[in-house]
Amino acid sequence: MSRPVRIAVLGTAEFARRRMLPAFRASADVTVVTVASRDPARAAELAREYGCRAADDYAEPLADADVDAVYLPLPASMHAEWAGAALRAGKHVLVEKPAAMSGADAAELCALARSRGLALVENVLFLHHSQHRAVMRHVADGAIGRLQAFDAAFTVPRRPASDIRYDPALGGGALWDLGVYPLRAALGLLGPDPRPRLVGATARRDPADRVDTAGTALLDGGDGLALQLSYGLDHTYRSTYTLWGSTGRLTVDRAFTPPADHEPVLRLERAGVTARLSLPADDQAGNAVTAFARAVRTRARPAPEILRQAELLEAISLAGTAVHRTAPPVRDSRTSPADLAG
Ligand SMILES: NC(=O)c1ccc[n+]([C@@H]2O[C@H](COP(=O)([O-])OP(=O)(O)OC[C@H]3O[C@@H](n4cnc5c(N)ncnc54)[C@H](OP(=O)(O)O)[C@@H]3O)[C@@H](O)[C@H]2O)c1
Incomplete structure (x- = not known):
């Protein structure tokens, strides 16, 4: 075509x-x-x-x-x-x-x-932003030594109560809306193998909510590589990941939704010194459209990550729900002791 x-x-x-x-x-x-x-x-x-x-x-x-x-x-x-x-x-x-x-x-x-x-x-x-390829090049070049851990978070402030994200019948919840990002970043980082294994998950649902508004998941990326993911719909904004190695740490801020004019700055921390590595702006939405058109023209096969991500999201959802069911009431600034007693 x-x-x-x-x-x-x-x-x-x-x-x-x-x-x-x-x-x-x-x-x-x-x-x-x-x-x-x-x-x-x-x-x-x-x-x-x-x-x-x-x-x-x-x-x-x-x-x-x-x-x-x-x-x-x-x-x-x-x-x-x-x-x-x-x-x-x-x-x-x-x-x-x-x-x-x-x-x-x-x-x-x-x-x-x-x-x-x-x-x-x-x-x-975000898969279509060139900043992640730059990150992986630094890691492959030994900038942080042996990779030990990957921490990623995508959290956003609360939206109006009518938003589709707070309706369980519409597939709402922090995991389905935002957990996808840190999970997909972890899958992209590891490549096709090994398959990460879910170790545990938390989910938080306040009494006024019908969906989870916060969650974390811990996965084993193979050989003890820790993958720690956080996501939430009731938080200050955070969109980041850090690759933590034996000799350094590399952090991407604005990892998941940078606008097309954003000029990324990677933070490379080594031996107490932080270097800031500037990268060119990139248009991930434009690149994604180009990539989709190419997939149509070449009749590309679906990416294996679609299935792997869905399986892991389902496992995280089940594990988080199980924890939530057994957890005692959570007390926070919006909950008075009288509420808990009632
Ligand atoms: N890739 C990304 O970076 C990114 C970022 C943000 C959102 N998203 C995704 O985009 C999708 C839409 O998110 P949004 O924030 O734009 O939500 P939204 O404004 O509420 O849009 C959802 C649309 O779905 C249609 N719809 C069909 N049945 C519906 C129902 N029962 N209730 C509500 N809407 C219904 C509506 O279109 P009509 O009424 O016109 O038929 C509505 O405009 C979600 O899947 C979200 O995860 C992706």
Whole structure:
């Protein structure tokens, strides 16, 4: 396919409006041909802005021969269902993270994509930023000695209560929304082998919440390499990882969602001295769109990390829930002793 990939966007999500639709528009590799919404007025408004067709339901673009691919910025609980429907309809798929909420669903999607020769790509933007390749080059060059531990965190402040992230029926919760990032970073760091093993997890759910708003997971990356992941929806902002070696430590701040004009500065700490390594800005959203178009053109097979990530997220979710069930009430500044007594 030499012409731009014709893409339909299912849902008028805030993230699609803010990040992906502008990135599609800026790319010569894709053309937005349809925007679909449950609300015809919302679809029409966005379609006007992008000069494309409006569809009043998500099924319509799947039956449209002029659509090559769909982008799915839907609530997490709908990702696997609509990705599966699109693949069955012969469409390539760019699906928001997490692609699936269980290992079984991820395995089914990947098998479907493979059997039909269709691209199934999970929209994990940070993978497409050049700063991580620079990090791995420093590590391979021995900048921190033998890697001993990997710490990663993605936490954000609380959003309005109506946000999809606080609704369990929509796949809400800190793990599904944000745990993906540090986990995917750990998987990317390790490469295909060895498979990390889950050691334990915590999850926190306050009485007023219906989902977990904070969590941690500890994984063994093989040979005792510790992978410690933190994620949360009720925190001060943090988006970082540190590679901790026998002779040094390398930290990436703004690891997961740097804007296109951000010029990264890696922190390399060795023998009490901190060096700041400047890197060029990079446009991870633009790069992700280019990579998706390439996956469509080459009919690339789904990345193995889609399945591995889904299996580990499921395991972390079960382990965190088990801890939560047995944990005593948590006391914090918003909980009075009277609340605990009651
Ligand atoms: N890759 C990244 O860096 C990144 C960053 C942020 C968010 N995301 C992902 O993008 C997706 C959307 O997130 P968002 O923050 O943009 O959420 P949002 O604004 O609430 O968008 C979700 C969209 O899903 C559609 N939808 C269908 N059924 C729904 C239901 N029952 N309740 C609510 N919405 C429903 C709605 O579109 P219509 O009403 O128009 O049909 C809505 O606009 C999520 O999967 C999130 O994880 C990814």
